[in-house]
Amino acid sequence: MSTSIDSFGAKGTLEVGENSYEIFRLSAVPGTEKLPYALKVLAENLLRTEDGANITGDHIRAIANWDPSADPSIEIQFTPARVIMQDFTGVPCIVDLATMREAVAVLGGDPEKVNPLSPAEMVIDHSVILDVFGTPDAYERNVELEYERNAERYQFLRWGQGAFDDFKVVPPGTGIVHQVNIEYLARTVMTRNGQAYPDTCVGTDSHTTMVNGLGVLGWGVGGIEAEAAMLGQPVSMLIPRVVGFKLTGEIKPGVTATDVVLTVTDMLRRHGVVGKFVEFYGKGVAEVPLANRATLGNMSPEFGSTAAIFPIDGETINYLRLTGRSDEQLALIEAYAKEQGMWHDADHEPEYSEYLELDLSTVVPSIAGPKRPQDRILLSEAKEAFRRDIHTYVTNGTAAAHSALDEAVEESFPASDPVEPSTAHDDIVKVQSAANGATGRPSQPVKVVTKDRGEFILDHGAVAVAGITSCTNTSNPSVMIGAALLARNAVEKGLSSKPWVKTNMAPGSQVVTDYYEKAGLWPYLEKLGFYLGGYGCTTCIGNTGPLPEEISQAVNDNDLSVTAVLSGNRNFEGRISPDVKMNYLASPPLVIAYAIAGTMDFDFETDALGQDQQGNDVFLKDIWPSAQEIDDTIKSAINQDMFRKSYADVFKGDDRWRGLSTPEGNTFEWAQDSTYVRKAPYFDGMTREPQPVEDIKGARVLAALGDSVTTDHISPAGAIKSGTPAAQYLEANGVERKDFNSLGSRRGNHEVMIRGTFANIRLRNELLDDVSGGYTRDFTLEGGPQSFIYDASQNYQTAGIPLVVLGGKEYGSGSSRDWAAKGTVLLGVKAVITESFERIHRSNLIGMGVIPLQFPAGETYKSLGLDGTETFDIEGITKLNEGVTPKTMKVTATKEDGSKVTFDAVVRIDTPGEADYYRNGGILQYVLRNMIKG
Incomplete structure (x- = not known):
């Protein structure tokens, strides 16, 4: 207890x-x-x-x-109550646990003692790619491909599911992690060892905040914090400011939850909520359905807050009942929340740091794009906005202060003379023609001939992808049923999707399929090309799959700026598809409407979607379902039994999952030829008792960096480029270039990840002049020539020379990324000395056994006369062996001519727990030794 x-x-x-x-x-x-x-x-x-x-x-x-x-x-x-993971970011956590088991055995302990101390659950949802679409067998074929590509990772995770206590895996093809969380995994009030307490969680995905809609406090963290939480260690944080967001009124017919969330995202981005909690309150909260609350919580990373939470109330209980939670659990949640003053009372208004208010009746239909979720556009102005934005993409791909295309746009559509709403195809061709004369691009739309989709004209603005996907919206029956009813109405009017649109449908859980079938709506979606493609996080993370070959070729050969419309939460440039430049977030019904329209150059109020059988124009308003019909369909088509049936055997998986050849035993049999999953090296040579920490002597500088170096600069991410150390490693291990995959997919292999650390093409190492990318000077070689950071690091480590990194302000800002700290230590870095740190990356460095130090207030390495060619001695670390954390440590930098620069660096080990982690060589070593003692 x-x-x-x-x-x-x-x-x-x-x-x-x-x-x-x-x-x-x-x-x-x-x-x-x-x-x-x-x-x-x-x-x-x-x-x-x-x-x-x-x-x-x-x-x-x-x-x-x-x-x-x-x-x-x-x-x-x-101390979070539990940890939730998806497969991309969760694999390294399980690799580390598996490696800890071997380390315990080597040190004479019982490997079976290494288990998560808090419940840890992983949903495999990030690996399905929508290669196949628009056909009845799309789901089966996509799942087959998923298993072919990911067999190594899945075998490893299936082993983990059987080997570890308190670790459960939801197999592929079940749903999106955050939807599975709210529909099944979330407890709202936890019970464990006779205690009842609030359900809280951290997750290895930024949209963990979706669970805030259920009154569960949780957010996304990096892998090191997640592992620490799994192993019973607390997460360090500052008591935050809390922004009160008052909701009043009710949303109008024709307005969706997606419109509300895009409006709230816009408001909170403008207000500024980075690092703060957002809490919804007021009489209007009771009118917000739980699914809409989850949609709002989900978008917390897009508006920048740590969490975006709703208190527990009657609506919470109703949703938990609908999704199949037990009567005993519901009684506990209500009793506990009321006992603790956590039950929402609209008449009792807490004090907040800042206040915002939204009258829901003022929300109007919106989309967001073409490249950021906060760039909201009123649907009524979407055509005009597209025409304004297209010039950025039809010139050299970057916005010019004033380009030939601006002049063409102004000439065709003067600001004082608004565009006459129409399909206006001739107008946009005229704009392109004027611009293309200046850019050398083709001046006419392109004729495309396909094998199975006929012939058609492809133009700038064509909707190449229409994706109903992502945790944000597929969890929400009002928008999913709304989309299906709109599809039915469209089909009955004789409308169809355009042949150049890749139609993707990836619901967030199997329950969506159940209620579509019960309502008899699947055939209408399929008639428009929206066949089931998979249950997982797809279009939103770039698992869109390739466009049809002829379309992709036409787009690239003619440099067309085509568009994607998706019901997701992220639309950053290059994220959705390499062929698509402009990406728009929209509600699921609007995704279908745009698939029918086929272009972003479209005004739904005045442009007809097509004609019915009698030759009458059909407009969006003619097929948009009423709020009453959506509500009636939800009531008749969704019931508790669907959730209970869907989740009855959720961890068991299908025949493919159960048929994976999986190693037995409490330790994992690492495949020596695997390029995806390898035993982590953190515990190599570890002793039962920590060795005394030592001062750092004769260290060299691996990188001297400027201000605002983010974890994206440090951590491996994105494509693996030929000629880089990561590519060289894969080629040496027999991997062909076409099978490189991404750094993200190979997070379970430290050999690939070390080679991608500090390798971002935009990193600028001040040891070199006018060079960007993963390079440094290697002082183990005469003259200190330019070298890949990885190659230099290996030479330094072979020579027994420790390394330091110098930095400026806000070192390690951005998303919390565990490999930013893991890669740093595996490159041989012992200390990072900066002007200031981002809080989480600072604690991650300590968690990996790297000491974070700061220059004296007001000083920088440049003001101290340092350029990175010096050798560094750091004295005072040994005081930590006596249980004392000194406030400063003496740093001596010796230049090549023998002169010395000395300064007192501020020690940023801020808590007793952090000092324990550092003395042990890192958080995992600390936990492991305590397990052996226990």
Whole structure:
């Protein structure tokens, strides 16, 4: 049961029916009653895990006395109740656990003791690619291809599913991680070892925040934090500012949840919520269906907040009941939330740091694009916006201050003379022709002849991809049923999708298929080409699959700026398809409408989608389903049995999954020829007791970097380019270039990942003049010639020379990426000295055994006269062996002429827990040694 020292006397009992649970009552701590919901969850977390060292009474008092107007400054240790992963980012976590088992065995311990200490669940949803579309067998063929490509990874994960306690895998073809989370995995109130407490989670995917819609506090983290949480270690964070977002009114007919979320994203981006919690409150909250709450929570990364949460209320309970949770669980959730003051009370308004308000009745249909989710466009202005934006893409692919195309646009559509709404094909050709004269591009739309789709004209703005996909919207029956009813109405009017549109349909769970079938709507979707392609995260992450060959060739040969319309949450340039330059987020019904329209150069109010059998023009308003019909269909087509049936055997998988040849035993049999999954090297040579930490002597600089170097600059990501160390490794291991795949898919192989660390083409290492990319100077060779960072690192390590990295302000900002820290340590870096750190990357470095130091206030390596050619000695590290974390350490940089620069670097080991991790060589080593002792 409890391990808390309970200095507030908060521990007590909650009786619910015939069951009794240990709880920690917030009422024992004065001040907590006025906190926002999200901070009450954090306060309970601290009460329950108070240990007197990392989590003290002062931390609990700090949160109880939270000053809404203060900037975050107080660091706390948050212990999430569980961890959720997807397969791309989760594989390295399981590789590390598997490697820990072997390390425990080598050190004489019991390998079976290495298990997640908090429940850990992985949903395999990021590996299905929609290669096949628009055919009845698309789903089967895509799943076959998925298993062919990912057999090595899946065998490994299936082994993990059997080998580890408290680790469960939801096999491929089930659904999208965040939808499976809200429909099945989320508890809202956890029960474990006789305790009841709020369900909280961290996940290895940024859209983990979708679960905030259920009142579950959680967000996306990097792999190191996820592994630490899995192994019972807290996540370090600052008590945040909380933005109160008041909802009033009701959405109007014809407006979707997608329109609401694009409006909220736009508002919060403008307001600025990075690093803050957003909490929805007010009388309007009760009117927001749970699926819409999840849609809003999901978009938290797009507006930049850490979390975007709704408190628990009657609507939460109704949704949990619909999705098949037990009556016993529902009774506990309601009783616990009311006991702890966590039940939403519209008349009790907490204090917030900042306030926003949205009257839902003012929301109008919207899309977002062509390259960012916050770039909202009113649907009524979409055609005009497309014509304004197209010039950016028809010139050299980058916006010019004022180009020939601007003049052409102004000439055709003067600002004082708005465009007459029409299909206006001649007008846009005229614009292109004027521009193409200046750019040398073809001045006419292109005729395309295909084998199975007939002949057609392809033009700028053509919708090449129409994808109903992603966690944001496929979890929401109102927009999914709305899309299917619109499809039915369109088919009955004789409309069809254009032949050049790749129609993708990838629901977030199998329940969507069930309710489509019960409502008799699948045939209409299929008639428009929206056959089931897979259950997984597809178009949104670039798993769109290739365009038909003839279309792809026409687009690339003629440099056409074609478009994608998707119901996802991300539309960054190059993300959706390499052939598509302009990407628009839209609701599922609008995705289908654009598939019928076939172009972004379209005004739904005035342009007809086609003609019916009688030759009458058909407009969007003629096929848009009414709110009443959507609601009636939801009520008649969706029931609790669907969820219970769909999730009854969710971890078992289909015949393919069960038929995988999987190693047995409590340790994994690593395949020596695998280029995807390899044993991690972190525990090589590890001893039962930590060796004393040592001062750093004679270190060389691997990289001297500027301000705002992000984890994207450091961490391996994207394509594997020929000629780079990663490509050379794969080729040496018999992998052909066409099978390189991406760095992301190979995260389970440290050999590939080390070679991609600090290899971003935009990284600028000040050791070199006017060179960008993964290069440095190798001082193990005469004259210190230019070399790949990886190659130099290997030479330094062979020579026994430690390495340091120098940096500027905000080092490690951006997304939390575990390989930014893992790659750093595996390259032989012992210390990183910067002007300032992003908080999570700083803690990740310590978690991998790298010491983070800061230059004295106001100083930089340049102001100190350093250029990176020096050798570095760092004194004072040995004090950590005595249990003391010094505030500063003496750094001596010796230049090539023998002169020295000395300064006191500020030590950024900020908590007792971090000092323990560093002394042990990293967080995983710390946990492993404690497991052996235990």
